Amino acid sequence: MLNKKKLIKIFKTASLCRNFEKITFKKIQEKIIKFPVYLSAGQEFIASSLSQMTSELRVKPMIFAQHRCHSTYLAFGGNMKKLINELQGNISGATFGIGGSASLHSKEINMYGHDGHMGTQGPIGVGACFVSRKPTIVFLGDASAEEDYVLAALGWASTKKLPILFVVEDNNLSILTKKKVRRNWEMSDVAKSFKMGGYQLDDNPKNIYRFKEKIFKKPMLLNINTHRLFWHAGAGQDSYKTFDRYKIIKKKLGILGNKIDQENFIRINKLWKKHSD
Amino acid sequence: MEKTLRLTIKEIVRSHLKKKIGKVFGQCLTAVGWVGGTLPELYEKDGMVELSMADVAGGGFAVGAALMNTRPIYVIRYQGFNWYNAPMILNYACKSMEIWKQPCPIFVRSIAMEGGIGPVAGSSHHSLYFRMPGIKIVSPMSPKEYIKIYQKFLSDKDVYYVSEHRGSYNNTSEFKNDIKEKKQLIIIAISITRFEAEKAKKNLEKQGYKIGIIHVVWIKPFKLKKNEINAIKKTKHGCILLDDDYVDGIANALGNKINLDTGKKVHTMGLKDKSAGFSKRTDNLPPNAKEIEKKIKKIISD
Numbered sequence: 001m002l003n004k005k006k007l008i009k010i011f012k013t014a015s016l017c018r019n020f021e022k023i024t025f026k027k028i029q030e031k032i033i034k035f036p037v038y039l040s041a042g043q044e045f046i047a048s049s050l051s052q053m054t055s056e057l058r059v060k061p062m063i064f065a066q067h068r069c070h071s072t073y074l075a076f077g078g079n080m081k082k083l084i085n086e087l088q089g090n091i092s093g094a095t096f097g098i099g100g101s102a103s104l105h106s107k108e109i110n111m112y113g114h115d116g117h118m119g120t121q122g123p124i125g126v127g128a129c130f131v132s133r134k135p136t137i138v139f140l141g142d143a144s145a146e147e148d149y150v151l152a153a154l155g156w157a158s159t160k161k162l163p164i165l166f167v168v169e170d171n172n173l174s175i176l177t178k179k180k181v182r183r184n185w186e187m188s189d190v191a192k193s194f195k196m197g198g199y200q201l202d203d204n205p206k207n208i209y210r211f212k213e214k215i216f217k218k219p220m221l222l223n224i225n226t227h228r229l230f231w232h233a234g235a236g237q238d239s240y241k242t243f244d245r246y247k248i249i250k251k252k253l254g255i256l257g258n259k260i261d262q263e264n265f266i267r268i269n270k271l272w273k274k275h276s277d
Numbered sequence: 278m279e280k281t282l283r284l285t286i287k288e289i290v291r292s293h294l295k296k297k298i299g300k301v302f303g304q305c306l307t308a309v310g311w312v313g314g315t316l317p318e319l320y321e322k323d324g325m326v327e328l329s330m331a332d333v334a335g336g337g338f339a340v341g342a343a344l345m346n347t348r349p350i351y352v353i354r355y356q357g358f359n360w361y362n363a364p365m366i367l368n369y370a371c372k373s374m375e376i377w378k379q380p381c382p383i384f385v386r387s388i389a390m391e392g393g394i395g396p397v398a399g400s401s402h403h404s405l406y407f408r409m410p411g412i413k414i415v416s417p418m419s420p421k422e423y424i425k426i427y428q429k430f431l432s433d434k435d436v437y438y439v440s441e442h443r444g445s446y447n448n449t450s451e452f453k454n455d456i457k458e459k460k461q462l463i464i465i466a467i468s469i470t471r472f473e474a475e476k477a478k479k480n481l482e483k484q485g486y487k488i489g490i491i492h493v494v495w496i497k498p499f500k501l502k503k504n505e506i507n508a509i510k511k512t513k514h515g516c517i518l519l520d521d522d523y524v525d526g527i528a529n530a531l532g533n534k535i536n537l538d539t540g541k542k543v544h545t546m547g548l549k550d551k552s553a554g555f556s557k558r559t560d561n562l563p564p565n566a567k568e569i570e571k572k573i574k575k576i577i578s579d
Contacts, residue, residue, distance in 0.1 A: 098376045105377040112344060113377045115369040123334040124369060127341020131300060131349075152331030156338065159329070
């Protein structure tokens with residue numbers, strides 16, 4: 001059960017991710033960042049909830065993220081300065097200025113970089129989990145989950161009964177093509193057909209948190225419906241009516257929510273200024 | 278009795294598993310022939326892992342295993358299968374050191390054969406890997422060559438594409454370069470063509486030609502030694518490079534490099550520019566001794 005104290009912890013992490021993305025959005029507009037950036041604002045409660053859950057379980061999972069990975073990196077404790085430097089192409093960046101926004105990697109938090117081909121983190125994460133038997137989280141988008149090799153990876157993870165959690169961050173969009181145009185099936189059903197736990201839920205931390213005691217015991221897939229606030233890449237908004245869970249939870253937390261949000265904004269702004277070229 | 282290459286590979290794989298250096302991954306490994314007799318009769322409990330038949334994902338599983346520094350041996354029974362197996366090896370494992378400073382070494386045992394196996398599976402496909410950064414490509418055809426390469430791999434951080442050929446598995450002998458004295462032309466041979474190149478050289482020498490030979494084990498990085506460059510420079514007719522892949526791949530790329538290093542003409546022979554059929558009439562085989570002889574005679578007489 002997710003109590004208020006834990007919700008605040010999750011919100012603090014989500015707020016860090018949200019404010020980072022908000023400020024990064026500006027930096028893209030100001031052309032301080034000059035290459036494609038995949039902002040994860042709107043989706044931050046997924047990684048934030050999971051990092052809270054794994055921390056309570058005292059598990060440091062291996063993380064195989066997708067291209068939209070800033071929130072994953074930050075929520076699990078990735079170094080923000082290194083991310084700022086990475087987004088400016090600096091050698092002191094998280095991936096030495098090579099990986100950019102989409103391929104963040106951090107030995108400190110067991111996060112393995114993404115190569116840019118959609119969904120490769122599926123089989124690669126499964127292979128790593130197979131030989132190490134370490135708890136593993138593979139993050140996928142609803143589009144990359146459609147890759148044939150992702151489906152094959154689910155099948156093998158199930159066959160080998162791996163301690164792995166597949167998380168589909170389902171924002172219903174592949175760039176701008178909606179899911180219903182691309183397919184008539186759900187990943188949670190696919191997972192079930194592969195004889196593993198498959199669940200469909202929204203990104204309310206309360207709903208994600210319910211799975212805390214179940215993860216890593218056997219292969220499982222959570223298809224978490226969420227909302228991408230900004231463009232697929234770059235600084236822009238597809239719609240100003242997009243559902244925003246962050247706003248709702250901030251409001252729910254009242255003055256404290258505002259305070260956390262503002263403090264993070266100021267802190268991250270300062271950090272960006274300090275580490276801008 | 279001298280050890281065959283087949284037995285040498287089998288012993289290497291056994292020791293890789295028994296010493297728990299890493300696992301062996303592949304499809305249908307424990308089938309009747311144990312991949313041409315190159316695998317010991319071991320199973321998943323020993324580290325010999327049968328993968329599902331999903332080729333693309335299979336390559337990814339091997340990459341994941343390599344990320345955990347378990348130095349997997351990944352067996353691809355026909356080199357043509359690389360069209361599906363290669364993507365994550367090339368785009369993740371090979372780039373991992375450069376992008377993330379994260380070693381991801383895999384020993385890719387990629388096996389060629391030809392003759393009656395149609396348009397997809399046969400021959401060597403090492404050119405497919407050649408253009409990508411971060412990979413080492415080797416083609417050992419003798420026991421000592423194979424042992425040396427495996428030992429080097431154990432202390433390396435890179436992916437090794439080991440271009441094997443079933444036609445070499447019975448081989449017990451080692452190869453020697455012949456670049457002493459002035460030659461009319463030097464044969465530079467890769468993979469299975471090395472056997473036919475030796476035959477062609479002998480036959481031509483019987484007819485009075487002075488032919489040299491350089492055996493290529495390291496395809497990438499490829500570097501001719503100084504004495505080899507000098508020997509080519511001294512020839513009247515340059516050299517001919519033989520490969521078991523299409524010429525518009527490694528053969529022509531290395532040919533260009535050799536030409537720049539020596540200033541001599543480099544002719545190339547490999548698979549013909551056509552799809553292989555199953556029948557003898559429509560097959561596409563690497564150059565045999567007779568074809569090599571004919572081509573060399575033509576180069577010399579022109």
